Amino acid sequence: MDGKITSTDEIAELIVYLGRAARGGDTGSDLTAAQWTALRFFARANHVSRTPSAFASFHATTRGTASQTIKFLMLKGYLARHEAADDRRSVRFDLTDSGQEVMRDDPLRALSEAIDRLEGGLRAALRQALPSLAGELANIRDTVAFGTCGDCRHFSSGGTTSYCAYVAAELAPADLGRLCINFAASGGMKLALPGLPKEIS
Amino acid sequence: MDGKITSTDEIAELIVYLGRAARGGDTGSDLTAAQWTALRFFARANHVSRTPSAFASFHATTRGTASQTIKFLMLKGYLARHEAADDRRSVRFDLTDSGQEVMRDDPLRALSEAIDRLEGGLRAALRQALPSLAGELANIRDTVAFGTCGDCRHFSSGGTTSYCAYVAAELAPADLGRLCINFAASGGMKLALPGLPKEIS
DNA sequence: AAGATTAGTTTCGAAACGAAATCAGATGTG
DNA sequence: CACATCTGATTTCGTTTCGAAACTAATCTT
Numbered sequence: 001m002d003g004k005i006t007s008t009d010e011i012a013e014l015i016v017y018l019g020r021a022a023r024g025g026d027t028g029s030d031l032t033a034a035q036w037t038a039l040r041f042f043a044r045a046n047h048v049s050r051t052p053s054a055f056a057s058f059h060a061t062t063r064g065t066a067s068q069t070i071k072f073l074m075l076k077g078y079l080a081r082h083e084a085a086d087d088r089r090s091v092r093f094d095l096t097d098s099g100q101e102v103m104r105d106d107p108l109r110a111l112s113e114a115i116d117r118l119e120g121g122l123r124a125a126l127r128q129a130l131p132s133l134a135g136e137l138a139n140i141r142d143t144v145a146f147g148t149c150g151d152c153r154h155f156s157s158g159g160t161t162s163y164c165a166y167v168a169a170e171l172a173p174a175d176l177g178r179l180c181i182n183f184a185a186s187g188g189m190k191l192a193l194p195g196l197p198k199e200i201s
Numbered sequence: 202m203d204g205k206i207t208s209t210d211e212i213a214e215l216i217v218y219l220g221r222a223a224r225g226g227d228t229g230s231d232l233t234a235a236q237w238t239a240l241r242f243f244a245r246a247n248h249v250s251r252t253p254s255a256f257a258s259f260h261a262t263t264r265g266t267a268s269q270t271i272k273f274l275m276l277k278g279y280l281a282r283h284e285a286a287d288d289r290r291s292v293r294f295d296l297t298d299s300g301q302e303v304m305r306d307d308p309l310r311a312l313s314e315a316i317d318r319l320e321g322g323l324r325a326a327l328r329q330a331l332p333s334l335a336g337e338l339a340n341i342r343d344t345v346a347f348g349t350c351g352d353c354r355h356f357s358s359g360g361t362t363s364y365c366a367y368v369a370a371e372l373a374p375a376d377l378g379r380l381c382i383n384f385a386a387s388g389g390m391k392l393a394l395p396g397l398p399k400e401i402s
Numbered sequence: 403a404a405g406a407t408t409a410g411t412t413t414c415g416a417a418a419c420g421a422a423a424t425c426a427g428a429t430g431t432g
Numbered sequence: 433c434a435c436a437t438c439t440g441a442t443t444t445c446g447t448t449t450c451g452a453a454a455c456t457a458a459t460c461t462t
Contacts, residue, residue: 014331019220089409114337125326130215136315
């Protein structure tokens with residue numbers, strides 16, 4: 001195998017390039033790239049996933065580093081810390097009003113705008129291809145994948161209600177489009193079971 | 202505008218997520234993420250773009266930081282330094298044989314494999330959508346875009362020959378799929394002209 | 403009850419980074 | 433030509449980020 005550049009490699013590199021180009025936008029705010037990623041994660045994760053460990057896993061870093069990032073956001077007043085009721089080791093972080101507000105300056109908005117200007121068919125293709133890629137990559141790497149409840153195998157829709165078989169409970173409608181650490185792709189992928197679900201707090 | 206999560210935002214976040222998830226793969230090699238990005242860049246940039254400045258622009262960092270990363274790769278013996286013939290301030294870095302070899306352990310390979318397993322239509326859509334996104338994003342940000350010669354406005358194909366209007370010279374066939382710092386999207390985008398082209402050395 | 407796991411945090415050293423200063427060569431203007 | 437300006441590359445310095453490891457506490461397993 002020589003160093004030939006294939007079309008596939010070009011795509012892979014473009015994804016990395018876009019991801020990096022989008023992260024630092026200098027919107028004048030005072031958050032670093034890691035802090036933006038964390039704030040974004042806590043804004044978009046469902047309530048069982050808004051923990052330091054889940055964020056560390058999502059961000060492919062250690063829990064220690066994740067703790068530091070979160071601590072800073074808490075000092076800034078963008079995140080509020082809540083202790084879980086069922087497991088006293090666990091904590092959950094939610095965006096404060098001030099955190100919601102600063103999210104409006106998310107530098108990722110520029111990328112979103114670029115996506116909005118894409119031709120509709122291409123955007124639909126992205127909407128289909130990227131989650132699939134995330135699942136495949138997690139499979140190859142043998143790590144946990146992230147995805148939204150609506151795309152998850154544990155999810156089932158019964159008429160007007162939404163149910164998650166993993167936490168064995170009804171889902172809030174808002175959670176349908178949210179990230180979950182217990183995500184399992186609908187295809188034939190392996191589950192990553194770290195134990196079994198607890199009550200939702 | 203409240204904090205509602207749109208499908209477009211999901212796509213943007215997925216791109217960032219994939220870009221980060223792909224970067225650190227722990228292939229057992231001794232390169233950091235920044236060093237991998239640099240090595241990959243010098244492996245895939247055409248010969249007028251294999252300079253510290255071009256890499257700094259590509260990687261959205263300063264020339265100083267870029268110099269350090271490159272210096273390390275040179276100490277490792279992965280990059281060779283060549284002084285440009287036409288402009289004696291300028292230097293060019295090329296992969297050594299040893300650099301070519303270590304590229305086989307590129308952690309990005311996992312993402313490439315995932316892309317390879319995509320259904321063909323989706324892969325083609327990515328191949329079309331991502332360069333377009335890169336151009337749009339650069340446009341919004343008012344920065345320089347990167348793209349391959351084959352997608353570039355300066356490029357024209359005359360039968361068996363390939364020509365670049367920017368350097369006013371024939372293109373090596375291998376450069377067609379290579380990154381160029383003088384890239385201009387085919388659409389109606391602005392040019393970033395830092396002067397005018399010199400001879401190719 | 404004892405050991406193993408898991409969640410979260412803290413500490414510490416290495417790496418990345420931005421800003422600024424330096425130097426050499428190239429370009430532009432009067 | 434002389435002078436100012438600009439560009440490409442590098443070095444230094446201080447700050448920030450990050451990963452690894454150590455640590456505490458709670459939970460799970462047997």
